[in-house]
Amino acid sequence: MEPNLYAQIMQWHKDNEHQQIVDTLLKIPPADRDYDMISSIGRAYNNLSLYEEALEQLTSIAEQGKNDPLWYYRIGYSYYYLKRYEEAAGVLSAALELDPDDQHSAWLLDRSRSKWQKQQQAESRRASSQQKDSGAIPFEGMDLDSFxxxxxxxxxxxxxxxxxxxxxxxxxxxxxxxxxxxxxxxxxxxxxxxxxxxxxxxxxxxxxxxxxxxxxxxxxxxxxxxxxxxxxxxxxxxxxxxxxxxxxxxxxxxxxxxxxxxxxxxxxxxxxxxxxxxxxxxxxxxxxxxxxxxxxxxxxxxxxxxxxDTSEEDKADDLRKVAEGKFSPLLTELCGHATEVDRLESKIRSVCTRIVQEKGHFSFHADERSHLMYDVQFWLYTNAFPTTSRQQYLDTYDQIIAFGGEFGQGGYAPDFISDWLDGRIGEGLIVEENGVLRFTDEARDAVIAKLSAEAEAEQESEDAGRTKDLAPFILVEQNNGGKSVILTAGSYLANLFANRADEGFEGNGYDWASLAAVFLNERMPELADTIRFDPEADMFCAYSSNGAAVEQFARAFKSACEDEALIHDLFSRAELD
Incomplete structure (x- = not known):
């Protein structure tokens, strides 16, 4: 293919002008169309969802394409969307033999095999289904009054x-x-x-x-x-x-x-x-x-x-996913480019935590917080790749979070993304210049501000929840990133200490430190060198520069205090300071 025509075809492909590709290349006499031209026609037909037409073009160059993994991929793509999954699996396997690192072929092969198996199972169930007796009374013996x-x-x-x-x-x-x-x-x-x-x-x-x-x-x-x-x-x-x-x-x-x-x-x-x-x-x-x-x-x-009903288990799993799941390689790369935002990863996780808490699962739809995450992903991507076209972004979107592995949803509805994008363009928040999409400066700043505000609100809510769960213990943030947990002496479990008053226990901060030390050494020895105590007469205090360790200790210690048999057993070994 002549270089200028090739460049034009690639630009049309990026701009989602697939019909333009077909119309232009079909004007060239068949005898003058080379392998790349016909392959480009096949790709364009695939992108226009004209899979039969794509197959017709691609099979005409089968002999030339037998050593080209891209030819096998495009043929497999056509078969897949025609729901001819067995044939798709066959040619996609050939694509991977030629190019084992082709992730697109690997993903489509996995899908083809899964759907082929599903087709076979359906045929098996259909074949094993009993023929219905045409003379039988419908729903005979079934209680339809309570249906x-x-x-x-x-x-x-x-x-x-x-x-x-x-x-x-x-x-x-x-x-x-x-x-x-x-x-x-x-x-x-x-x-x-x-x-x-x-x-x-x-x-x-x-x-x-x-x-x-x-x-x-x-x-x-x-x-x-x-x-x-x-x-x-x-x-x-x-x-x-x-x-x-x-x-x-x-x-x-x-x-x-x-x-x-x-x-x-x-x-x-x-x-x-x-x-x-x-x-x-x-x-x-x-x-x-x-x-x-x-x-x-x-x-x-x-x-x-x-x-x-596994809603509670699913919610807990998704909360762990958004809190701890590893970002996809693309999302990690994009966050690395956004140096103007502090603690960006934490802020993304905070917004996604609020989404899970609200919905019960990790998914983006057409609600306000989902739109914020669409905004954030678009901002991150166009910040790192400033010449992004509409089709490029839509083609790449699923690699950010939707199919992001550990920190991912395992799927998405493409219509939500295209509808959101059309809406932002209609609102003038996203502009298109020479085929390139970007947020306006004002819209970008608003997205960053909203991301920060949502993250702060989630942090405040989380802190409030922690304080409530730990009451009467109180968690306090330290300037060095650590935390301390404090308790006003005499406000909690007074009877526990009264039972050993004759030994000199008064229930003051020092007595609580003695009890906490027994608990820490016996039940959480892995944190014994991390947690420090700083009691006073009227207050118990434990602290560490490792904030997570303090919170872990505080929750476990509070739980022990609520277990009457356990706390009395531990207290039996506490000694006056």
Whole structure:
């Protein structure tokens, strides 16, 4: 390819002008297109989500590309997004044989193998599913009277009058599919609503959980309620506006507010057959997970969400992650460039801690603190790479925190990022000049100020929580970065010392130091050379330049004081100073 044309193609690629690449290169007669031109057309088609067209171009240069790992990657990319995962895995393996350090091929290969395995498992479950008896009475023996949860919200958003045969026929005509008999039978008992059991077990992971999916409600047959299958938030809306596959009928919304749904899938039975029930994951390129061979099996398989309630454990894990998790290599690099902000890493961790405390998990969405973290990441990246284009940033975003390893979320919704970016541009906070994006100076300063304010607020909240947990002990910051813990003598456990008053114990600061010394030496000997005591008659005080060690000691000592048997045992070995 001629150098000037190559430079122009690369610029269009950076500027996300992929159609321009295709139009320009296709004007060149086929006989005059070289390997690089055709490869560039294939890449552009991939970026335009025209994967069949990309394959057509790339397979035409298969002989020339047999030793090019990039050719294998682009072919694998096409196969992957066509959901031809077995073929994708094969060519991506070849790419890695040629270039073992290719992280993009390695990541896509791992995803392809995972999804290929998932496809095989779905086929196995489908094959092993028992054929439904067409003459059976739907839900025979099942207690449907206790199936639904009654609430004002359910009645307002979901529940309609039982459907007439005429309404059912008109809805089926509008949707283009015959509704399952079991679904119609359930809706004639109650037409839509929120079930008491809202979780369905899976043996593969989805964006919701490793072992189940969750639904918010079941859409009824009708048009009058928002969450009915022909309502304004019903099946057609989710397919036409949200891009869900046109393979059936959306019947359940999910807690993600649109980012996953449950559908009736007619691909294997035709529009008049018995559809399977599937979960479709918009956040994972509309990944399909087989749930049940028919609607009745799906309903009977729902379980109460308490079966999967790990919210407290998940929150604790994520709090540890944001407090201690290692930053990704890219985030570490970016923080190294931002020398104008003191304790930047600590401030980022503080904001993310507040997000976890508020949501119960580590994820960014469309809320105010998530937008602050989008702002911070953009500022950090453009500060380090000042010629960043829109596409460059969107392509790189997931390497900062979203897929950041220890300090990461394991996924993200790209629409949130592009929506945030469009919003900031619309507000004039981010400007684009010659294809390069940047914050205005005022916006950048505001982001830094808000980051600092949020971090300080989190620190104040954390300090208040620590003080409350340790009361009547009080933690005090020292100028050298250390801490001390103090206690006013006579305010706590007075009876403990009264029991040994005849030995001269008065419960003063020196007596507390004697008790604390026994505890430290016997229960925390690893800190014996770190913690120092400085009592007075009316006050107990322990201190160290290692603030974390002081806090660790204080919490453990307070816990021991609350254990009556333990503290009496320790006190039996305390000696007057």
């Amino acid at each position: 639904w949860e009654d609430s004002d919200y359910a009645r307002e958003q979901y529940v309609s009058d039982p459907p007439t045969d005429e309404l059912i026929a008109s809805v089926e005509e509008e949707l283009g599919y015959k509704l399952p008999a079991a679904y119609i039978a359930l809706m004639k008992r109650q037409n839509g609503g929120i079930p008491r059991h809202t979780s369905f077990p899976t043996d593969v992971a989805t964006s919701w959980a490793d072992d189940h999916i969750a639904i918010t409600g079941i859409m009824g047959i009708g048009r009058d309620k928002s969450y009915s299958i022909c309502g304004d938030l019903g099946s057609s809306f989710m397919i036409e506006e949200w891009g869900y596959p046109d393979i059936g009928v959306v019947i359940c919304d999910c807690p993600s507010a649109g980012h996953d749904v449950v559908m009736l899938d007619y691909r294997h039975c035709g529009k008049d057959g018995e559809p399977e029930v599937i979960h479709v994951d918009q956040e994972d390129d509309y990944e399909i997970t087989f749930l049940a061979p028919d609607f009745e099996t799906f309903i009977r398989g729902l379980v109460h969400d308490e079966v999967y």
